[in-house]
Amino acid sequence: MTLLIPLLILLPLVVGIGIFLVGSKAESLVGLALGASGLVFALSLLLMFQVCGSAVPDSAASGATIIPRVEFAPEWLHIRLPVSVGGHPVYWHLQFGADGIGALLVLLTGIVGFVTMIMATLQIRERLVSYLALMLITQSMLLGVFLSMDLLSFYLFFEAVLLPLILLMNGWGNKAESVAASRKFLLYTLVGSVPMVIGLIGIALQSATPGRPSTVSLELLSAIAKESQLAAINAAPGDVLNSVSILANKDQWIVWILLLGFGIKLAILPLHTWLPTTYTVAHPNTTALIASVVAKLGVFGIIRIVIPLTPLALSTYAQMLFGGLGAVAIVYGAMVALSQSDLRKVLAYSSISHVGFITLGLMSMNSEGLSGAAIQMFNHGIITCSMFLILAMLEQRRGPVSLNDENCGLASIYPKLAVMMVFFTLAGAGLPGLNGFVGELLAMTGMIRVSGLFTAIAVVGTVLGAWYGLRIVQRVLFGSNGDAKSRFHAQVDGDLKATEFVPLIALACVCLFIGVRPQDSMDLIENDIKRIVSVSEPSAKAVHSDIDQLAQSQP
Amino acid sequence: MAPAITLILGGSLLLAASLVLKSGKARDVHGQRSGMAVASLVLLLAAAILGWIRVVPDDLGQGLFRFDASALASERLALLGGLIVILMSWSTAPRAHLGEYYGCLIIMIGAVPIVGASNDLVSLFLGLELISIPTYIMLGIVKSDNAGAEATIKYFLLSTFASSFFLLGISYLYGFVGSTNLQVIQGNFATANRLTSLALVLVMCGLAFRVTAVPFHFYAPDVFEGTSLTMAGIMSYLPKVAGFVALIRIMGTGMNSQTLEIVVPVLFVCSALTMLGGNFFASAQNNLRRLLAYSSVAHTGYLMLAMTALLRENADPNVLYSYLAAYAAMTLGFFACLGEIEAAGGKTQLVGDLSGMFYRRPAASIGMTVCLISMIGLPLTAGFWAKFLVFMGTVAAGTKDPLSIAMAILMAFNAVIAAGYYWRVLSKLFENSDAYVPLRVFRPSLFVAYTICVVLTVVWFFVPAVM
Structure with missing residues (x-):
């Protein structure tokens, strides 16, 4: 039981709402908002150390696959509904907690939130205080999603993120x-x-049996799910196919409906069309937050709910379909990014391409793939955030950046900005030694055990990824000395200031650290992944007999 | 029965008072207006206290009325709605007909618990007519222009038409069992035949009019457009509560599979048509009143879906009551906000009239925002739990019948269509412009009315059990 968790969720919420109520005129509140955000960052770091320091939970006792390592679940935190299910009144305990994956994303939210708030003070010209307040509220809702350990609070925060985000998009x-x-x-x-x-209601109601009231606790649900899935897989030899398909059919509709919801947040291929509009219309500073953290809600939902709770039904049809969609999204996103000229659009589609790798890793359902997906969530968050922040700085200096103005030659005018841009482009393209490489490689290693074809498509995507990345660098940064062709020459107001440069350097250090020492972050999530894989991998193998063929053919 | 009797007797007294009120040359209209509203509130308070101190016996008996959970819930819903509606009426009631207006209103409020407690077809019909007849009078007196007259005639004709459907249905039910007692009728459901199903479908047709279900919804947009805002609020709430309570009363539990095979598909089709029709017509509307009418039709569709779950799973009727409570808070709250804007001199006929309202009338706009978010069904409002409970009931029924889950998903997509037009209204409120004149007239009663609604909407989110 730790007070760190309620503090993380409530601090930004209370400060945000407070600032909103006090009024948008008081400029002095900017400092308060920044302070709160900095404190959230510090708390998220603290939470990560606490999670690292806490004992590795013993999954054998309860059989659960999702076990928080730091927990906040007091007795009084419950919801009682005026109905009863299966003879039991509905009385659900709400739980909050963090395991390794959750802590990683909390840290991501802390970092990205703090950096985007600092940048906002330089970027946002009107109603800055309200903007910061809404950013704080968004952060609080996001942290709520990552820290919730039951279906209900997960969903509540998941939905509530929408409200402040809509206001941010609408107003700025x-x-x-x-x-x-x-x-x-x-x-x-x-x-x-x-x-x-x-x-989600379907999952919760299925847990109710005559002797057991329904529950929304992920820990209990995952234990129930593991028991029933493994029982079906390990049924009497002649009966396995039958019992597996019965269970898979029963959960089938749940999987599809959850994947629709998470797929839209994730912007997987046919459901991605909201993404380019949103990313290009919102202020780039807002987009940095949306692209790096909000888009991860879908991935987090799949890894937290779909894979541990309904693995058999997931692997029946959806695993291969979504794996394929992920592979296609990598290539499709990259190709569209190559053909766009507006830098905002290029970055938006590159984000679709990167998310494809995460999907690929998730749908492999084995330990390499899932670790890759989890790490890549963090990495992609950091990289996209930086790219959109750089875009925001460029736009502030020069207006909309188009790749059609060939040979902008901005490198000679803004050398510091150019260095950062090249660095993050390379990280995004997956250069070994930087963080993008770790996640993409792991995701592909996971997928190759499931499908060689999808992995082959993904590899093509990495080449295209490097191509559009270098295209950005070439068109925007190099080609001329910049003076002659700059349309905005009069407005040029110098290279990066210290307040802009330092956060970017810090983000770059994170990229470099994970790229060079991936082991540290892997240690954080290793145990959680191992437990999820203990149910997801047998499920995938029970349905697809050809998994691991490549590995077996070359012992 | 004490609360209902109090209300109906009190209402009759107020009606009688109208004879006195009109005489005298130097009549003090403002004093009368406040006096009548306060008198109505006192009646309501008396009814609430009488209901609160009532001791319900263990044996509910077989008589004309039964005080089970449904009866108590409908009483609470009526008193809650009544409180808000009377506050809304305080400054908007027609000055020439104060006595008639409040008398009819109080009788309507008192009739809802009668429907809720009825254990007999006759008393049930009596309760329903006690709601309809005052409605005709009120529609006639609140607005005397052409549109108002059209609304009155339309409602009167269609309502009597629907009542005859209902009567035909219950006559078959009587013919089938030989008794008008609902418990006896329900006891015989186990041996029901096709004739019973026909009777039940006819009853549903009759009640579908009261709850504005497709295809009996045609009057709703015209009436909402033609009558006053307060009256539209009343029409969107009280008849709906009565209709659903009557449905729960008659359908009850214990139907055999043969009857369910006919009744449930009829309800499914009706519910699907109602929500689709309501939402699609509402999306196409620029007229705010008609939009609200269609949105109320759509909510009926969701409630009918909850009804199917109730019939099959013997689920708690609480799903419906909670939904209706949340519906009362958000819909009446929205009407009260509109009423305040209108009282202050703003226009509320078209969606475009609300453009930039946040800068002209911030309090009412914030109230409307909360109500709209609740109608969309997003968290932090009671509307979220309302939809959540319907989903829960339907999914619970869906363990045996996949069609039920399909209907739940249809409802979810409908909620998204609805979010589209609610969002259209919502974004109009915050539209930016400098050229707006602020509205400064302040009406405390309307302010209190929507404040209650907004507070309830938010509080119920945190403690859904008391909804």
């Missing part, structure tokens, strides 16, 4: 299009998330 986006774009974002997300609640 591209004026002409922001209303239409935020409406599209709202409806698109709701199409996924409203049906999702039915799937």
Whole structure:
């Protein structure tokens, strides 16, 4: 039981709402907002150390696959509904806690939140205080999702993220299009998330038996799920196929409905069309937060709920379908990024491409793939955040950046900015030694055990990824000395200031650290992944007999 | 029965008072207005206290009325709605007909618990008519222009038409069992035949009009457009509560599979048509009143889906009551906000009239925002739990029948369509412009009305058990 968790969720919420209520005129509140965000960052670091320091939980006792290592679940935190299910009144305990994966994403939220808030003070010209307050509220909701250990609070925070985000898009986006774009974002997300609640209710109600009231606790649910899935897989030899398919069919609708919701948040290929509009219309500083953390909600949901709770049904059809979609998304995103000229759009589609790798890793359902996906969530968050922040700085100095103005030659005008841009582009392209490489390699290693074809497509995607990355660098940074062709010559207001440079350097250090010493972050999530794999891998193998063929053919 | 009797007797007294009120040359309209509203509130308070101190016996008996959980829930819903509606009426009631207006209103409020407690077809019909007849009078007196007259005639004709459907249905039920007692009728459901199903479908048709279900919804947009805001609020709430309570009363539990095979698909189709129709027509509307009418139709669709779960799973009728409570808070709250804007001199006929309202009338706009978020069903509002409970009931029924889950998913997509037009209204409120004149007239009663609604909407999110 630790007070760190409620503090993490409530601190930004209370400060955010407080600032919002006090009023947007008081400029002195900027410091308070920044301080709160810095404190959240510090707390998220502290939480990570606590998780690292706590004893590795023993999964053998309860059989659960999701066990928080730091927990906050007091007795009084419950919800009672005026209905009863299966003879038991509905009385659900809400639990909060962090395991390794959760702690990693909490840290990501802390870092990205702090950096985007600092940058916002330089970027946002109007109603800065309200903007910061909304950013704080968004952070609180995001932390709530990552720290929740039951279906209900997960869903509540998952939905509640929408409200501040819509306001951020509406109030500080591209004026002409922001209303239409935020409406599209709202409806698109709701199409996924409203049906999702039915799937979550389905999971919760299935846990109710005559002797056991329904529960929403992920720990209990995962134990129940593991027991029933393994019982089906290890049934009498002649009966395995039958019992597996019965269980898989029973959960099938839940899986599809959850994947629709998470897939839309994740912007997997046919469900991605909200993403380019949202990313290009919102202020780049907002986009940095959306692209790096909000888009991870989908991945987190799959790794937290779909894979541990319904692995058999997932592997029946959806595993291969989503794996394929992920592979195609990598290539598709990269190709579209190559053909766009607006830098915002290029980055948006590159994000689709990168998310493809995460999906690929998730759908391999083995330990390499899942670790790759979890690490890549963090890495992609850091890299995208930096790229969008750099974009914001460029736009502040020069207006919209188009790759069609060939030979912008900005490197000679903004040398520091150019260095950072090259660094993060290379990290995104997956250069060994930087963090992008670790996640992509692991995801592909995982996938090759499941499907050689998808991995081959993904490899093509990495080449294209390097291509569009270098195209950005070439067109924007190099080619001329910059003076002659700059349309905004009069407005140029110098290279990066210290307040802009330092956060970027810090982010770069994180990239470098994970790239050089991936083991440290792997240690953090290793145990959680191991437990999830103990149920997901047998499920995948029970359904697809050809998994691991490549590995077996070359002993 | 004490609360209902108090309300109906009190209502009759107020009706009688109208004779006195009109005489006298120097009549003090403002004083009368406040006096009547306060008198109504006192009646409501008396009814609430009488209901609160009532001791419910263990043996509920077989008589004309039964005080089970449904009866108590419907009483609470009626008193809650009544409180808000009377506060809304305080400054908007027609000055020339104060006595008639409040008398009819109080009788309507008192009739809902009668429907809720009825254990007999006759008393049930009596309760339903006690709601309908005052509605005709009120529609006639709140607005005397052409649109108002059209609304009145339309509602009157269609309502009597629906009542005859209902009567035909219950006459078959009587013919089948030989008794008008609902417990006896339900005891015979186990041996029901196709004729019973026909009777039940006819009853549903009759009640579908009261709850504005497709295809009996056509009057709703015209009436909402033609009558006053307060009256539209009343029409969207009280008849709906009565209709659903009556449905729960008659359908009850214990149907055999043969009856369920007919009744449940009819309810499914009706519910699907109602939510799809309501939402699609509402999305196409620029007229705010008609939009609200169709949105109320859509909510009926969700409630009918909850009804199917209730019939099959013997689930708690609490799903419906919680939904209706949340619905009361958000819909009546929204109407109260609109009422305040109108009282202050703003226009509320079209969606576009609300443009930039946040800068003209911040308090009412924030109230509307909360109500709209609740109608969309997002967290931090009671509307979230309302939809959540319907989903839960349907999924519980879906363990045996996949169609039920499919209906839940259809409802989820409908909620998204609805979010589209609610968002359209919501974003209008915050539209930016400098050229707006602030509205400064302050109506305390309307302010209190929507404050209650907003507070309830938010509080119920945190303690859904008391909804």
